[in-house]
């Protein structure tokens with residue numbers, strides 16, 4: 001039986017995406033070839049990556065606005081250094097809102113000065129810092145929109161005079177935003193967009209080409225743009241599966257359609273966390289993530305019983321990250337509200353028998 005998969009990543013994908021991706025392994029679009037063996041230079045695959053790149057920009061509302069979408073290797077972790085390689089001449093501003101931001105900061109320091117303009121480390125990253133000043137003499141400002149591990153999410157973004165760079169790995173394509181406020185967005189696909197093995201980069205071309213250093217080809221956004229995101233062999237299968245997921249999202253009404261569902265799922269679970277005396281939320285209420293709700297057991301609540309109950313209910317992946325403990329129920333785009341209801345039912349049953 002299929003499990004209710006609350007895993008933080010790699011993530012749940014729609015059933016129809018799994019089915020179409022499996023069919024393409026046997027025969028990709030009647031080519032007589034598997035998607036795993038087809039040439040990335042073949043017409044059949046070139047049209048896949050072209051459609052995926054165009055569809056990302058369409059869903060984000062960024063067509064014809066000077067942006068390029070790239071499907072690269074190396075995960076969001078590689079973007080931590082690639083961003084700095086391409087954009088950091090002297091000094092960059094970063095907010096530190098958790099493990100992933102800290103790692104981004106560490107890599108950027110290899111390329112220049114990093115000003116940490118705000119941090120929520122004082123409270124184990126359970127909130128989003130709000131009032132801070134971004135020095136205007138920085139090359140860019142970097143933030144993390146959704147802190148996967150802590151379950152916090154930026155609801156608004158600062159107006160900046162410098163390019164705005166955002167790690168959206170765990171909430172890409174989940175909520176409507178004015179995406180044109182960003183100059184560079186990156187996201188490892190495996191949190192909300194597709195399988196592991198491909199990373200989305202959406203970049204405004206005009207911010208590139210401004211640093212003096214030599215950039216190795218594989219690290220250079222401009223090279224990848226010139227080569228239509230095929231400088232080297234792309235992750236063919238991961239790009240194709242991401243395309244299937246993007247098509248699914250478009251059919252549902254795009255980001256606005258899914259945002260509505262995501263908001264309802266989050267409300268269902270957070271209401272139970274707040275109502276049920278056996279649980280308490282981890283993140284500050286106003287900064288709660290609609291993707292990764294985090295919560296703990298209240299004092300005295302019996303962990304062994306709760307763990308037994310959710311496992312019996314066929315739930316997978318709600319243990320919290322090791323740096324926070326407790327629980328994290330990741331509810332990415334493809335998670336049906338019915339699965340969230342199963343978890344809420346378990347929480348209520350746990351209260352009844354405790």
Ligand SMILES: *Cc1c(COP(=O)(O)O)cnc(C)c1O
Nearest residue numbers: 075076077100148167169170188
């Ligand atoms: C998972 C995650 C990363 C790291 O992604 P990789 O693709 O594994 O390198 C970076 N940032 C955020 C916000 C994440 O959730």
